[in-house]
Amino acid sequence: MMATRSRTAAAVIEPPTPRVPALMHPDVQSLLAVQADDLEVYNLEDRLTSLAPRLAALEKERGKVASQLDKARASIAAEEVRQREAAAHVETNRALVERSQRAYESVTSPKEATAAVSQLEQTKRMMDDAERDAAQVQGRINELRHHVADLEKGVADVEERQASTRAELETERAAIDKEIVVAQAKRDNTAKAVPAAMLYKYDRVRVRKRAETVFPLRDKSCSACDTAIPTQRRAAMAATGSLEMCEGCGVLLYAGE
Numbered sequence: 001m002m003a004t005r006s007r008t009a010a011a012v013i014e015p016p017t018p019r020v021p022a023l024m025h026p027d028v029q030s031l032l033a034v035q036a037d038d039l040e041v042y043n044l045e046d047r048l049t050s051l052a053p054r055l056a057a058l059e060k061e062r063g064k065v066a067s068q069l070d071k072a073r074a075s076i077a078a079e080e081v082r083q084r085e086a087a088a089h090v091e092t093n094r095a096l097v098e099r100s101q102r103a104y105e106s107v108t109s110p111k112e113a114t115a116a117v118s119q120l121e122q123t124k125r126m127m128d129d130a131e132r133d134a135a136q137v138q139g140r141i142n143e144l145r146h147h148v149a150d151l152e153k154g155v156a157d158v159e160e161r162q163a164s165t166r167a168e169l170e171t172e173r174a175a176i177d178k179e180i181v182v183a184q185a186k187r188d189n190t191a192k193a194v195p196a197a198m199l200y201k202y203d204r205v206r207v208r209k210r211a212e213t214v215f216p217l218r219d220k221s222c223s224a225c226d227t228a229i230p231t232q233r234r235a236a237m238a239a240t241g242s243l244e245m246c247e248g249c250g251v252l253l254y255a256g257e
């Protein structure tokens with residue numbers, strides 16, 4: 001309904017004539033449309049790039065806890081090596097105790113008995129030491145296992161806290177990807193109206209600048225940097241619609257305003 005009414009109103013008033021400067025060549029107009037599409041693609045690509053630091057910040061936050069967890073797990077692995085060594089040490093000493101015990105039981109003189117008792121006591125002390133070492137290692141392992149469990153919970157908490165943000169980022173990324181495909185297709189279509197040589201000239205500068213590439217002359221100068229353009233070149237631009245590179249800033253200039 002609204003559309004019909006406004007069309008009628010527009011027809012009554014007077015159709016607005018686009019204010020295209022008389023001097024602007026139609027090829028240049030087509031190229032400006034391509035440039036507008038390219039700038040939209042760049043805008044989308046920049047938005048895509050801007051997601052990276054946000055994802056990196058999430059990774060960093062998770063990484064802090066995750067690296068502590070890795071360290072704690074490595075410590076357990078190292079302690080488990082010590083635990084095996086300590087257990088072997090205990091076994092060795094236990095065998096020595098048993099041997100000393102047998103030696104003591106088979107003594108034949110008081111002198112031998114004194115020596116055997118002393119030997120037995122010494123091996124028992126060594127075994128006690130070995131068992132104490134083994135118990136200490138076991139204690140450290142138990143502590144580390146608690147620490148690992150806490151850190152595992154910490155990582156899970158971070159992941160849970162980040163889940164919605166990550167999902168948002170992923171949705172945003174997918175949406176921008178789609179928009180880029182559409183914008184690129186639109187651009188390719190718009191570009192069909194531009195003569196190949198002009199498009200080639202434009203694209204070469206554009207990929208280097210990755211920004212606005214084509215600018216109008218303003219009075220007698222480049223509107224991007226104010227470098228004056230000689231009269232003859234300006235006349236040629238106006239006559240043929242050709243693009244001229246500004247010697248001051250490297251953009252492509254067109255006559256038209």
Ligand SMILES: [Zn+2]
Pocket residue numbers: 222223224225226227246247248249250251
């Ligand atoms: Zn310039």
